[in-house]
Amino acid sequence: MNETMVCVVGNVATQPVCRESSTGSSARFRLAVTSRYWDREKSEWADGHTNFFTVWSRRALAANVASSVTLGDPVVVQGRLKVRTEQREGQSWVSADVDAIAIGHDLSRGTSAFRRTPRGETGVPAPSRPEPSWETPPPGGPLDPVPELRAEAVGVT
Template identity: 55%
Template structure:
């Protein structure tokens, strides 16, 4: 089966929404905006062209880490499987471009970030509780 894997650089255009799947697993969603920049020789500088928006979905540990790490406006790099959906609602046709993320990170070309490793207990193991 062929899948379209994309890497998109942009900004978080919405707050991360935490959800839970029907199977009880963590899920998260955010909107990612990416704007084309072009050099305008007449003006002698860079200008913004069109902006595209993607709905980014993350699941399980990636979803939990996304909720804890990203806020609106932060520059991101997202890699995942592209899904383009079309439909009709109330007589209006719509198209949605979704990315099921396999990796999400801050864009270090535009700022710094501090990595904190998260350790989670294996299934069936309980976390030690301090008295």
Template identity: 60%
Template sequence: MNDTLVTVVGNVATSVEYRETPTGGVARFRFAATARRWDRERSVWTDGPTSFYTVSAWRQLAANLAASVAVGEPLVVHGRLRVREEAPGDGQGGQRRTFVDIDALAVGHDLARGTSAFRRGGKRGPEQAMTEGPEGVPMRAPEPVGT
């Protein structure tokens, strides 16, 4: 009820790591968001600092992420913001580190930057989601463009 919900637009920075747990599948990846601003003096767009987040997803969203997302793809991530601090460890120079995580509730490709084809999925793991369509029917390989 008092969770901080955020929506972040950016790019996938690492491969999606998927694993099964006793409570269902979990997927994790790093996500990069860079602010762009219009520089009036130079009349150009400039990049601001890049923020990195660790995104976690559970159950069917995790399996669908693992089957659908690759490094570099533009996404829109909506979820609960979690900020955590860790005590200093070896090699950190005695400084506390702050991490910002997002527990994803919804994830989608950013259609302002490309196209996507949606396939309704059932309850299955990431390996099946990549090779099977609805009702377990094998999917055909996509037709080459321009032939």
């Protein structure tokens, strides 16, 4: 079929949340993707706009995400882009989700140690934190993340 496949590189903006259901494991986290550009006036690199995606993973990938990915990690995500438009309380907003096929650490920004999981192992660790709100608010809306947290999550000091 005609699906929009994307490859996004960014920082994990929320701690991954993993759930076990009758259909298998699923995990999700928010990914912050900030563009960089050369500022000619200042003669230095500058941050551009930050896009946030909700990354979804299923089955073995979900279990491995829960064991390997943490808040602030630089990652590369490949998957199907799903854009949703919703209306709530008279406001219209758009969210972008990525149904992940592959997720890995961005090795241009650090090192990682790969450990192969034994076949058939699908153990999912119990969530250690309360589940965050996954609603994508309109910019400046009442659910807009705290700017300090957003800057910290994407590595801006």
